[in-house]
Amino acid sequence: MWFKHLHLYRLHGMQLLSPEQTAMLLEEHAAKPLGNADARRMGWTAPAGRLGGGQLLHTLQNDGHRLLSALRQERLLPAPVVAEEVAERVADIEAREGRKVTRKEKTALKEQVTEELLPRAFVRSQKIDLWWDTERNLIGVNASSRARAEDVLDLLRETLGSLKATPLSSQTLxxxxxxxxxxxxxxxxxxxxxxxxxxxxxxxxxxxxxxxxxxxxxxxxxxxxxxxxxxxxxxxxxxxxxxxxxxxxxxxxxxxxxxxxxxxxxxxxxxxxxxxxxxxxxxxxxxxxxxxxxxxxxxxxxxxxxxxxxxxxxxx
Structure with a gap:
């Protein structure tokens, strides 16, 4: 579980909940399997995996460190696959009806094809760990990009109900x-x-x-x-x-x-x-x-x- 990357955030005006309260909130936003119509979803998962007993929060009481893990699930539906299916349906309509399909109709066809193919798309899962130094009001996210890190912060904000976090900055750039x-x-x-x-x-x-x-x-x-x-x-x-x-x-x-x-x-x-x-x-x-x-x-x-x-x- 050693971090490979670190995006750092400073927390402002944070009222810290107890580990027990935090764990209960994490359970309410735990990761669930993607539904057939879901393109993506995020929820909390156990940092130690199934072998760790499903515990969503790890806390070092003496040092104020907390460890959480978010699970990001996303269905992979390549754009060329959708485009090919749309093109086939457009060609079929134009051949049967002897007319050109409008741009508006193509947009509707694209939405229809996406909805039909999505349940059959492969699911990619990514676990993103979060280190929370509660004594120093500091959060570090083990994500390869800033966008992914902020996705995790958005999940934490939704879980806690309130969270004001800004990227850590220094006096000298x-x-x-x-x-x-x-x-x-x-x-x-x-x-x-x-x-x-x-x-x-x-x-x-x-x-x-x-x-x-x-x-x-x-x-x-x-x-x-x-x-x-x-x-x-x-x-x-x-x-x-x-x-x-x-x-x-x-x-x-x-x-x-x-x-x-x-x-x-x-x-x-x-x-x-x-x-x-x-x-x-x-x-x-x-x-x-x-x-x-x-x-x-x-x-x-x-x-x-x-x-x-x-x-x-x-x-x-």
Whole structure:
């Protein structure tokens, strides 16, 4: 269950419910099989799976960490399949009735075909984990994209009835900090290491430069920076703790936890119990993520703590 990606959100004005109250609400929004007419659906599922007894919420009481998992189900109905069936029906109507099918009729046919084929489409399921640091009012979603992360937050908002969450932001923009670290080795924090992989964006319309397995301190890299390009993605490491690719929106991708942490998890005595294994991994991972996020914010001169103007309970 080790996270591969992390989209971070700050919670505002959150009235924390007890684990028992939260678990009851999660049950009310638990994942259910897709109905024949459903194109997609999201609900909560057990982080440890069926072998974990179906428990929807895992809580570390002493540290305030919570773990939840959303299940996103979606029927796969390829657009070319629908288009082909619509084309056949249009051709049949035009041949039988000797007239051209109107655009409005084609739209209605497309809706009819989609409705008929949807129950027979394959279902793709995706489990998306959510880490909730209740002591620091911080949420991290293990999703490959911001859109998927916000889908999970929307489900949590619906479950709790109210949730005001905004993307975590820093005093110094990540793109500015990453560009500075690339251009000036002396500016790099002592425990920050540059890793392989960088993406440079131009201010104008000159495209993107992506580089791997290159010397980030080379003259060529410095020339790119001097031409006005900025680092929008950069491989970084907190020495001995966590490595990742930082994006310009403060998303952390391609997470790799330190070898010592993984070895500690591997050597834990869980008796091959799926629930015990998950909770051991979660204890270690949550502690690492809490420390790492705090350290990254220090690199970026602290958090931008100005709460946005109230706009309901949605994202702002």
């Amino acid at each position: 990540p793109i500015r900090a990453m560009t500075t670290w690339l251009g000036d080795p002396a500016s790099r924090p002592a425990d920050l290491q540059l890793l392989d992989g960088v993406e440079l964006k131009a201010k104008g319309d000159d495209g993107v430069v992506r580089a791997r397995q290159v010397d980030l301190d080379s003259d060529e890299m410095q020339q790119l920076l001097e031409s006005g390009r900025q680092a929008s993605k950069l491989g970084l490491s907190i020495e001995g703790q966590l490595s990742f690719v930082m994006h310009d929106d403060l998303a952390l991708k391609s997470l790799r936890f330190g070898d010592a942490l993984i070895e500690e998890a591997d050597h834990a005595d869980d008796g091959d119990d799926a629930l015990a294994r998950l909770e051991t991994d979660f204890v270690l991972m949550a502690g690492c993520l809490r420390d790492s996020v705090a350290r990254i914010l220090e690199w970026l001169d602290g958090e931008n703590q100005q709460e946005p103007a109230a706009q309901g309970d949605g994202h702002v």
